Amino acid sequence: MASWDPQQYERFAEERARPFRELVARIPTTSAVAVVDLGCGPGTMTATLAERWPDAAVLGLDSSPAMIEAAARLATPQLRFQLADAGAWRPQRGSVDVIVANASLQWVPDHETLLPRWAAALDDGGTLAFQVPVSTSDRSRPPADGVSTPRPVSAEMFAEVAAAGPWAATLAGATDATGPRSASPVLPATEYVRLLSAAGLTVDAWETTYYHVLPGDDPVYEWFKGTGLRPYLDALAGADLEAFTSRMRQYLRQRYPREPFGTVLPFPRLFVVAHRA
Numbered sequence: 651m652a653s654w655d656p657q658q659y660e661r662f663a664e665e666r667a668r669p670f671r672e673l674v675a676r677i678p679t680t681s682a683v684a685v686v687d688l689g690c691g692p693g694t695m696t697a698t699l700a701e702r703w704p705d706a707a708v709l710g711l712d713s714s715p716a717m718i719e720a721a722a723r724l725a726t727p728q729l730r731f732q733l734a735d736a737g738a739w740r741p742q743r744g745s746v747d748v749i750v751a752n753a754s755l756q757w758v759p760d761h762e763t764l765l766p767r768w769a770a771a772l773d774d775g776g777t778l779a780f781q782v783p784v785s786t787s788d789r790s791r792p793p794a795d796g797v798s799t800p801r802p803v804s805a806e807m808f809a810e811v812a813a814a815g816p817w818a819a820t821l822a823g824a825t826d827a828t829g830p831r832s833a834s835p836v837l838p839a840t841e842y843v844r845l846l847s848a849a850g851l852t853v854d855a856w857e858t859t860y861y862h863v864l865p866g867d868d869p870v871y872e873w874f875k876g877t878g879l880r881p882y883l884d885a886l887a888g889a890d891l892e893a894f895t896s897r898m899r900q901y902l903r904q905r906y907p908r909e910p911f912g913t914v915l916p917f918p919r920l921f922v923v924a925h926r927a
């Protein structure tokens with residue numbers, strides 16, 4: 651499992667907060683008793699859920715001890731955090747009003763099983779809302795490295811660098827089935843609409859590409875170092891880690907050139923808000 655660094659993740663706090671806010675703004679649930687944030691990270695955004703639903707008990711779950719340790723500092727009687735794997739979370743039928751999963755489900759496999767289970771957990775008026783990287787949803791496109799399941803563009807770039815260098819054998823053996831290292835569990839938008847409609851929910855799904863303008867040296871490397879590159883960096887050590895890091899920086903500098911105003915990072919995201927009327 652990839653390790654997470656709350657400080658690195660929060661370096662781009664404003665850019666990372668925006669999809670969360672835009673997702674939650676579309677949730678129609680007005681009053682709530684139980685709210686759950688799956689893959690809550692350092693808890694900063696979970697705290698905004700407690701403000702939006704002041705009468706609800708808000709629970710943030712995350713599988714990273716470092717993230718939960720950071721989040722625990724924000725805990726209040728209304729807002730709690732727990733170390734847990736989102737894939738193993740089994741809520742009772744009708745027991746939850748709002749489930750949010752922002753930028754976390756790309757790390758959790760088997761959406762076909764989990765989403766109907768979470769849909770069943772929603773009480774009347776409840777909402778399941780999540781945001782994930784857009785995968786290369788055109789299934790007819792030949793995959794860059796022979797993997798047939800579509801993946802986010804970032805995962806394709808990392809796989810390309812991972813496969814070409816002295817680190818290739820180590821990284822091939824270090825496949826992390828739950829992260830963007832391997833085929834992404836993210837489905838095309840239409841699959842989510844079908845799956846959640848079949849579960850009795852009304853679905854609002856859309857895609858957005860943010861064009862973040864990032865400051866400083868190697869900002870795209872710094873961005874992904876906190877998220878999608880974690881499984882690769884965790885799997886390497888010593889000279890291989892140094893060489894891979896240097897190659898990755900160079901690759902990302904070429905792919906996302908620095909301009910006088912900063913470096914542009916296109917950030918395509920899929921949003922799904924599914925409501926039980």
Ligand SMILES: C[S@@+](CC[C@H](N)C(=O)[O-])C[C@H]1O[C@@H](n2cnc3c(N)ncnc32)[C@H](O)[C@@H]1O
Pocket residue numbers: 654666670688689690691692695711712713714717734735736737751752753754757758828877
């Ligand atoms: C990109 S961060 C998003 C954090 C937060 N939702 C936000 O919007 O700022 C992804 C988070 O998902 C967590 N995560 C990854 N796999 C998970 C799993 N199987 N169960 C629970 N959390 C998981 C990671 O530990 C990390 O904190």
